[in-house]
Amino acid sequence: MNTADLGLPVDVPSTALFTDQYELTMLQAALKAGTAERHSVFEVFTRRLPDGRRYGVVAGTGRVLDAVENLRFDADVLGFLRERNIVDEETLDRLAGYRFTGDIWGYPEGEVYFPGSPIMRVEGSFAECVLLETVILSILNHDSAIAAAASRMSSAAGERPLIEMGARRTHELAAVAAARAAYIGGFATTSDLAAGFRYGIPTVGTSAHAFTLLHDTERDAFQAQVDSLGRGTTLLVDTYDVAEAVRTAVEVAGPELGAVRIDSGDLLLVAHRVREQLDELGATDTRIVVTSDLDEYAIASLAAAPVDAYGVGTQLVTGSGHPTCSMVYKLVARAGSADPAAPLVSVAKKSTGGKTSIGGRKWAARRPDAHGVAEAEVVGTGPVPAGLADHQLLVELVKGGEVVGREPLDAVRDRHAAARAGLPLSANQLSRGEPVIPTEYVQGLSGN
Secondary structure (H helix, E strand, O other), X not given: OOHHHHOOOOOOOOOOOOOOHHHHHHHHHHHHHOOOOOXXXXXXXXXXXXXXXXXXXXXXXXXXXHHXXXXXXXXXXHHHHHHOOOOOHHHHHHHHXXXXXXXXXXXXXXXXXXXXOOOEEEEEEHHHHHHHHHHHHXXXXXXXXXXXXHHHHHHHHOOOOEEEOOHHHOOHHHHHHHHHHHHHHOOOEEOOHHHHHHXXXXXXXXXXXXXXXXXXXXXXXXXXHHHHHOOOOEEEOOOOOHHHHHHHHHHHHOOOOOEEEEOOOOHHHHHXXXXXXXXXXXXXXXXEEEOXXXXXXHHHHOOOOOOOEEEEOHHHHOHHHOOOOOEEEEEEEEEOOOOOOOOEEXXXXXXXXXXXXXXXXXXXXXXXXXXXXXXXXXXXXXXXXXXXXXXXXXXXXXXXXXXXXXXXXXXXXXXXXXXXXXXXHHHHOOOOOOOXXXXXXXXXXXXX
16 A cells, blocks of 8 residues: 555645635735736745754655645635635635645755755745645644754764654644654654554554553563563563563563663663673673653763663654744745736845845755865855856755655655765754854845
């Protein structure tokens, strides 16, 4: 079965109402003003990275493509809008036939980004593009925040695998998206079966403390699990006394025991003691998995510990303190009339308080230094300088309303690993700092 054909993992007829009301009222007003058909260019970007982050990670692009395809105003949705008197009949008639027929370009999913990076560019009539703002931002802001946290955690973990196990710490549907984003950021597996079903992510899981407490003795619980799942299973050893549990686990499963999991206590100290005990008992190949409210800093602190894998939940699905990326969706260029031949005019918001934006349809390139390491994110309008032509970042995602940029999740995951490897080494530092490379702007012709 091809799970990509299953559609969105939500029980709704479309993504049409994953929006804010003002998008529909803007459409109504633009239809009345005769400006709805003006060719428009919207861009997604962020003015700054979350405090202390050195780079961002683009995640959710594949889900955006699904959402754009599924944005349809069916009879029930139109009835709701009519009943609430949200828009007039002319607008409802327009919505009834809504299909996005424009173009979308963007950073390929898994790529890194920086302040000002044109992460996604949406082009078409104003009427088409304005309706996509909220659904695009809700997906990209959430998934990119999770992927950035996952990337920092996987960097801290090095070669040790990470298990995503945060489903019980977030909304049930957000959990599926979070598992997908975590996989992009470098996690190896998830405990969430919906994510495994929807996206093909490898799933893992054995038992919780409740299983041990169910049985009359810890030995009975371990024996039942080994009888059911085999000697290669992972036994949870911190329900009562860790040392006694490790001894019992090896007695029950033998030296072929797959792993033990530690979910509480001083993980650094306990991991060393458990490793020593396992080796003394002859279980030299038994792995140690640690969980318990880990984040990237805790993972880094365990680098010298005899730990073989980490399980991360709450801190991952909440973006490790930064649950959004503050991405915005802004109109940067539009035609002066509905005439298809009308040239684009650069437009931009001008305000105080750090909310200004730069007008014009933009390109982006990452300039490498003499060693092939990224040294600047170059964003510009107009012609692309010859020296940057081979380093452009935006790729075509939707052409004339047809999705052309969908790709396997493993390819996205590999892209992120390569993109992160192409950054300066300081990108992997967990200490607070500025973006690892600066963003430079190149001004071209207005409206391009």
